[in-house]
Amino acid sequence: MPRVGLFIPCYVDQLYPQVAMATLELLERYGCEVDFPAAQTCCGQPMANTGCVTEAKPLAEKFLAIFKDYEYVVCPSGSCTAMVTHHYEELLHGQPGFEELRKKTFELCEFLVDVLKVGKVEGRFPYKVGLHNSCHGLRELRLGSSSEMMVERFNKAGQLLSGLEGIELVPLKRPDECCGFGGTFAVAEEAVSCMMGLDRIHDHEQAGADVMTAGDMSCLMHMYGLITRQKKPLQVMHVAEILAGRQPAKEIATTQPTAVVSR
Amino acid sequence: MSDTLTVHHEHPENASEFVANDSRAHWHDQSLWFVRSKRDKAASTLPEWEELRARASAIKQHAMSRLGDYLEEFERNAQKRGVTVHWARTPAEHNQIILDILEKHKAKKVVKSKSMLTEECHLNPFLERNGVEVVDTDLGEWIVQLLNQPPSHIVMPAIHIKREEIGDLFHKHLGTDAGATDPPYLVNAARGELRRKFLNADVGITGVNFAIAETGGFVVCTNEGNADLGVSLPKVHIACMGIEKIIPRAADLGVFLRLLARSATGQPITTYSSHFHGPVEGGEMHIILVDNGRSDILGSPDFRRSLNCIRCGACMNTCPVYRRSGGHSYETTVPGPIGSILAPSRDAKTHKSLPFACSLCGSCSDVCPVKIDLHTQLLTWRKEIFIRGLLPWKKRIGMKFGRILLGSTWMFATAGRIGRWLVPKLPRFMVYNSLNPWGKQRELPPMPKQSFRQLYQQRKPK
Numbered sequence: 001m002p003r004v005g006l007f008i009p010c011y012v013d014q015l016y017p018q019v020a021m022a023t024l025e026l027l028e029r030y031g032c033e034v035d036f037p038a039a040q041t042c043c044g045q046p047m048a049n050t051g052c053v054t055e056a057k058p059l060a061e062k063f064l065a066i067f068k069d070y071e072y073v074v075c076p077s078g079s080c081t082a083m084v085t086h087h088y089e090e091l092l093h094g095q096p097g098f099e100e101l102r103k104k105t106f107e108l109c110e111f112l113v114d115v116l117k118v119g120k121v122e123g124r125f126p127y128k129v130g131l132h133n134s135c136h137g138l139r140e141l142r143l144g145s146s147s148e149m150m151v152e153r154f155n156k157a158g159q160l161l162s163g164l165e166g167i168e169l170v171p172l173k174r175p176d177e178c179c180g181f182g183g184t185f186a187v188a189e190e191a192v193s194c195m196m197g198l199d200r201i202h203d204h205e206q207a208g209a210d211v212m213t214a215g216d217m218s219c220l221m222h223m224y225g226l227i228t229r230q231k232k233p234l235q236v237m238h239v240a241e242i243l244a245g246r247q248p249a250k251e252i253a254t255t256q257p258t259a260v261v262s263r
Numbered sequence: 264m265s266d267t268l269t270v271h272h273e274h275p276e277n278a279s280e281f282v283a284n285d286s287r288a289h290w291h292d293q294s295l296w297f298v299r300s301k302r303d304k305a306a307s308t309l310p311e312w313e314e315l316r317a318r319a320s321a322i323k324q325h326a327m328s329r330l331g332d333y334l335e336e337f338e339r340n341a342q343k344r345g346v347t348v349h350w351a352r353t354p355a356e357h358n359q360i361i362l363d364i365l366e367k368h369k370a371k372k373v374v375k376s377k378s379m380l381t382e383e384c385h386l387n388p389f390l391e392r393n394g395v396e397v398v399d400t401d402l403g404e405w406i407v408q409l410l411n412q413p414p415s416h417i418v419m420p421a422i423h424i425k426r427e428e429i430g431d432l433f434h435k436h437l438g439t440d441a442g443a444t445d446p447p448y449l450v451n452a453a454r455g456e457l458r459r460k461f462l463n464a465d466v467g468i469t470g471v472n473f474a475i476a477e478t479g480g481f482v483v484c485t486n487e488g489n490a491d492l493g494v495s496l497p498k499v500h501i502a503c504m505g506i507e508k509i510i511p512r513a514a515d516l517g518v519f520l521r522l523l524a525r526s527a528t529g530q531p532i533t534t535y536s537s538h539f540h541g542p543v544e545g546g547e548m549h550i551i552l553v554d555n556g557r558s559d560i561l562g563s564p565d566f567r568r569s570l571n572c573i574r575c576g577a578c579m580n581t582c583p584v585y586r587r588s589g590g591h592s593y594e595t596t597v598p599g600p601i602g603s604i605l606a607p608s609r610d611a612k613t614h615k616s617l618p619f620a621c622s623l624c625g626s627c628s629d630v631c632p633v634k635i636d637l638h639t640q641l642l643t644w645r646k647e648i649f650i651r652g653l654l655p656w657k658k659r660i661g662m663k664f665g666r667i668l669l670g671s672t673w674m675f676a677t678a679g680r681i682g683r684w685l686v687p688k689l690p691r692f693m694v695y696n697s698l699n700p701w702g703k704q705r706e707l708p709p710m711p712k713q714s715f716r717q718l719y720q721q722r723k724p725k
Contacts (some may be wrong), residue, residue: 013715014679015708020715036719042669047662051645051654055666139625148629150312178583182622187700191279192587194704225705
C-alpha cells in the first residue's frame with residue numbers, strides 16, 4: 001500500500017477544503033494510505049516567483065523536513081508540484097533528502113496515471129466539460145503535450161476524465177492558452193490578467209462547456225472571480241472533484257438524453 | 264527611439280492603457296494568434312521539427328562558447344573577399360562608423376532594409392541630425408517611420424496599425440485616395456514611392472540574419488526583396504550585425520533557414536534569402552560587428568542562452584501578455600519575452616517591470632526555435648531584481664510578511680480562520696475598493712466555514 005504524504009496548497013487548505021477532500025478520497029479509493037501532515041503551510045512559490053529567494057528558502061526547508069519521510073508526496077496542483085520538482089533545486093541543492101523528495105513528489109493526475117496506473121475512472125459526469133490546461137502542469141511537469149511542441153499528443157487529466165460515463169470534453173479554440181492568473185501577476189498586471197481570464201472563459205463558452213475544470217484551483221479561483229462578477233452560468237470544478245464523483249453545485253439542464261463520450 | 268521618450272512608464276501602466284481599448288486589444292491579440300496558428304501548421308509539416316530545434320540550439324550554444332574565435336575567423340574570411348570589417352563596442356561607435364563611411368562618399372541619401380540592430384543603436388535619428396536622409400524600405404518599418412514611431416514587433420513592425428490608419432497615412436504622405444484601404448492599391452503606391460528612393464540612394468544599409476565564420480559571407484532574409492534592391496543600386500553596402508549572429512559553417516544555415524520563417528510567419532522560407540560574399544565591382548562592402556552589452560550577457564551563465572536568439576518573433580506572437588499589451592508597452596527596441604530578458608541586461612533599473620510582465624506560462628520557451636529557456640530566464644531576472652534591491656518596497660514587505668506568516672503553522676491557520684470568519688461579515692465597500700486590485704473585476708472565492716485541516720482532524724478517527 002503506497003504511503004502518501006498529502007501536500008495541499010495553502011490557499012486550497014483555507015479556501016477550497018472540498019478539493020483537498022476529493023483528492024484524499026480519490027487516493028484512498030485507489031488503495032493509498034494517506035496522511036496529511038498538519039505542520040505544512042506553503043511551498044514558498046509566491047516568494048520565489050517574485051524573486052525573493054531568501055524568503056522562499058526557509059519555507060522550502062520547512063517543506064523538506066515535513067515531507068521527507070513519506071514514500072510519495074502528492075498534490076492537487078501542477079504549479080505547487082512544479083515548485084518542488086523544478087524550482088527547489090536552487091534553494092535546497094545538496095540538502096539531505098532533497099533529491100529523493102524531488103523524485104517522489106507528484107501532481108495528482110500524474111500520480112494516478114504513472115504510479116498507480118489507473119486506467120478507467122469509475123463514475124458518471126454527464127456534462128460538457130472544458131479542460132483548462134494549467135501552464136505549470138503542462139509546460140513544466142509535462143502532464144500533457146503543449147500545442148507549441150510537435151510531439152505525440154497526450155493529456156493525463158484528459159485521459160482520466162474521458163473515462164467517466166457521459167462526459168463530453170469540448171474542444172477549445174486555444175487548447176492551452178494561459179488564463180492570466182500567474183500568482184502576483186493577477187494583481188500586478190491586473191488589466192492584462194483579467195483580459196486573459198475573460199478570453200479563456202469565452203473560449204469555454206463558445207465551445208458550449210457547462211463546467212470548466214483544471215488541475216490547479218488558482219486558475220479556477222481567478223476565473224471564478226470573473227465569472228461570478230459577470231453573472232455567467234459557467235461553473236468551475238477542480239479535476240479531483242470530478243474524478244472523485246462530485247457533481248456541479250448548480251443544476252445543469254442536460255440537453256442530450258444519451259450521453260456522448262468523446263476524447 | 265526609446266531614448267527620445269522622455270517619460271518612462273512601467274509595463275502595467277502601459278498595458279492597462281492598451282487593454283482599455285477592448286476591441287483594439289482583441290484585434291491585436293487575434294492578429295498575432297493568427298500568425299502563431301500559421302506557425303503551428305508550418306512546424307507540424309516537419310516530422311523532424313523538435314530535432315531541428317535541438318540542433319539549432321546546440322549549434323548556437325557551441326558558437327557562443329567560442330564566439331571570439333568564430334568572429335575572428337569571420338573577419339579574416341570576409342576581408343579575403345574584399346570586405347571592410349569594423350568593430351563597434353557601443354551604439355555611438357556603430358553610428359559614427361556609418362557616418363564616417365557616408366561622409367567619405369559624400370552620401371546624403373540612404374536606403375535601409377529592416378535591421379533591429381540599427382533600431383537598437385537609434386541610427387535613424389542620429390543620421391537625420393547629421394543631415395542624412397534615411398528611408399526604411401521594409402514596408403512595415405517604413406510605415407512606422409512615417410508615423411514617427413518605433414516598431415512594435417521585430418518581424419512585423421507595424422502589426423499594431425490598422426489598415427484604415429495606413430490608408431490615412433498614405434493619403435497624407437503619398438497622396439493616395441482619401442479613405443482607400445485596399446491593400447494592393449496601398450502597396451503599389453508605397454512601391455512607387457520607395458522605387459524612387461532606391462534609385463536615388465547613395466548607400467544601402469542592411470541588417471544580417473546569419474554571418475558564416477567559415478566563408479566570411481552573410482545572409483539577409485526578407486519577404487519584400489528590399490535588401491537586394493537597396494544594395495544592388497548603390498555602390499556602397501553597409502551591413503550591421505550584433506556579434507551573436509555568427510554561425511560556424513555554411514552547412515548550419517539549412518537548420519536555421521528552415522526554422523526561421525516557419526517560426527516567424529509560418530512560411531516555409533522567407534521569399535528572399537540573400538547571400539552576400541563581397542562588394543559589387545567597383546563598389547565597397549562594410550560589415551560592422553556590434554557588441555552593445557552582448558559580451559556582458561555572454562559572461563553570465565544564467566542569461567547566456569538568450570544570445571541564441573535568431574529574432575524570429577515567435578515568442579511575441581505566442582505571448583498572451585504581448586498580444587494583449589502591444590509592443591510599445593515594453594518601451595524597448597525588442598519587446599515581448601526575449602526583449603524582457605535583453606533589456607534589463609542593459610539597464611535593470613529602467614526595465615525592472617518587464618520580467619514581471621509575464622504570467623510564467625512558458626509558451627515562449629516551447630515555441631522558441633532555438634530553445635531559449637525564456638520563462639526560466641525571466642524568473643531568474645526577477646531574482647536579480649530582488650537581489651539588486653530594485654523590487655518595489657510593497658512587494659518586498661509583502662513577501663517578507665508572507666514568509667513570517669507562512670513560516671509558522673499556527674499563525675497561518677489562525678490568520679486563515681480569522682480571514683474566513685471576517686471577510687463575509689464586512690460590508691462590501693470594505694472588501695471591494697481601490698486597495699484591492701483583485702476585486703476590481705473579480706469576486707473573491709466564497710469563504711468556507713472550515714479549512715481542510717479542520718475537516719481532516721474531525722475525520723481522522725475513522
